[in-house]
Amino acid sequence: MAPAAWPGNARCALALSFDCDHETAELGSGGQAVGRLGWAEFGRRVGVPRILNLLAHHQASASFFIPAVTALLDPDEPRRIVEGGHEIGVHGWIHENTSTLDEATERAMLVRSRDVLEQITGQRPTGHRAAQWDLSPHTIKLVAELGFAYDSSMMADEDCYELVLDGAASGLVEVPVDWVRDDAVYLSFNRTPPTRPYASPEQVRDIFIREFDAAFDEGGLCQLVMHPFVIGYRSRIWILEEVLRHARARGPVWIASHQAVAKHALTAPRVRSSEPRI
Numbered sequence: 001m002a003p004a005a006w007p008g009n010a011r012c013a014l015a016l017s018f019d020c021d022h023e024t025a026e027l028g029s030g031g032q033a034v035g036r037l038g039w040a041e042f043g044r045r046v047g048v049p050r051i052l053n054l055l056a057h058h059q060a061s062a063s064f065f066i067p068a069v070t071a072l073l074d075p076d077e078p079r080r081i082v083e084g085g086h087e088i089g090v091h092g093w094i095h096e097n098t099s100t101l102d103e104a105t106e107r108a109m110l111v112r113s114r115d116v117l118e119q120i121t122g123q124r125p126t127g128h129r130a131a132q133w134d135l136s137p138h139t140i141k142l143v144a145e146l147g148f149a150y151d152s153s154m155m156a157d158e159d160c161y162e163l164v165l166d167g168a169a170s171g172l173v174e175v176p177v178d179w180v181r182d183d184a185v186y187l188s189f190n191r192t193p194p195t196r197p198y199a200s201p202e203q204v205r206d207i208f209i210r211e212f213d214a215a216f217d218e219g220g221l222c223q224l225v226m227h228p229f230v231i232g233y234r235s236r237i238w239i240l241e242e243v244l245r246h247a248r249a250r251g252p253v254w255i256a257s258h259q260a261v262a263k264h265a266l267t268a269p270r271v272r273s274s275e276p277r278i
C-alpha cells in the first residue's frame with residue numbers, strides 16, 4: 001500500500017505514536033507494587049503534558065494508544081489529547097496479553113475498550129494496537145468485524161499493507177510498528193527480569209533520524225512508537241524534538257495521525273510493488 005504521493009506534495013509521511021500504558025503495565029501483569037505504579041503515573045503527570053506541548057509547538061498531529069483502564073483512572077488525559085487535535089486508539093482493556101485469551105473473552109474486552117474510549121472522548125476509535133503487540137489467531141478477524149479501519153501491531157513491512165483474512169483482502173490497513181522504531185526497546189529499565197537501557201539517548205536519536213531519512217529518500221512512511229514513561233524524561237524528550245526539527249528541516253513532510261495515514265494508504269494511487277521505491 002505504498003502511496004505514489006503524499007498529501008500536500010510531501011516527500012514522505014511521519015506517523016508518531018505514544019502508548020499510554022501507564023499503570024496498566026503493572027496492573028495488567030497482575031502486579032500491585034505501589035512504587036512501580038508511581039513510576040507509571042509519571043507518564044501521565046509529566047510525560048504526556050510534555051509530549052503534548054512539544055507536538056503543539058511543532059504543529060504535529062499524532063496517535064495515542066490508550067488502554068481503557070488508563071482512561072478510566074484519569075478521563076481528563078484522553079480528553080486533553082483529543083482537544084490537542086490528536087487521535088486516540090484502542091490498546092487493550094488493561095494492557096492484557098491478547099494472545100492468551102479465548103475468542104469470546106477477547107471480543108468482549110475489545111468492545112468494552114473501544115466503548116470506554118468513545119464514552120470518555122466522544123470519538124469512536126478507528127485504530128487498534130494490541131498490547132505488547134501479541135495478537136491471537138482471532139485478533140485481526142475481530143478487529144475487522146468490529147469495523148476498525150486499521151491495526152498497528154505488526155512488523156511485516158515499513159509501508160502500510162492490507163491484511164488478508166482466510167485468503168481474502170480484509171480492507172483493514174496495517175500501519176506497521178517495529179521494535180527498531182520503539183523507544184522502550186532501547187531505553188527501558190527493569191529489575192526483574194533484569195533489563196538495562198542498551199542505547200544512549202543520542203543513539204536512539206540517530207536510529208530514529210536514520211529511519212526518517214531513509215523513508216524520506218524512498219518517499220515512504222516513517223512510523224515511530226514511544227511511551228510517555230520512557231521518552232517523557234528531561235534527558236530524553238529532546239530525542240522527539242530532534243526528530244521533529246530534523247523532519248521539518250529536511251523538506252516537505254506529512255506529519256499525520258495513524259488514522260490519516262491508513263486512510264490515505266487505502267485510497268491513494270499506489271506504487272506497484274515491482275517498482276523501486278527510490
Ligand SMILES: [Zn+2]
Pocket residue numbers: 019020021091095131132
Ligand atoms: Zn503498550
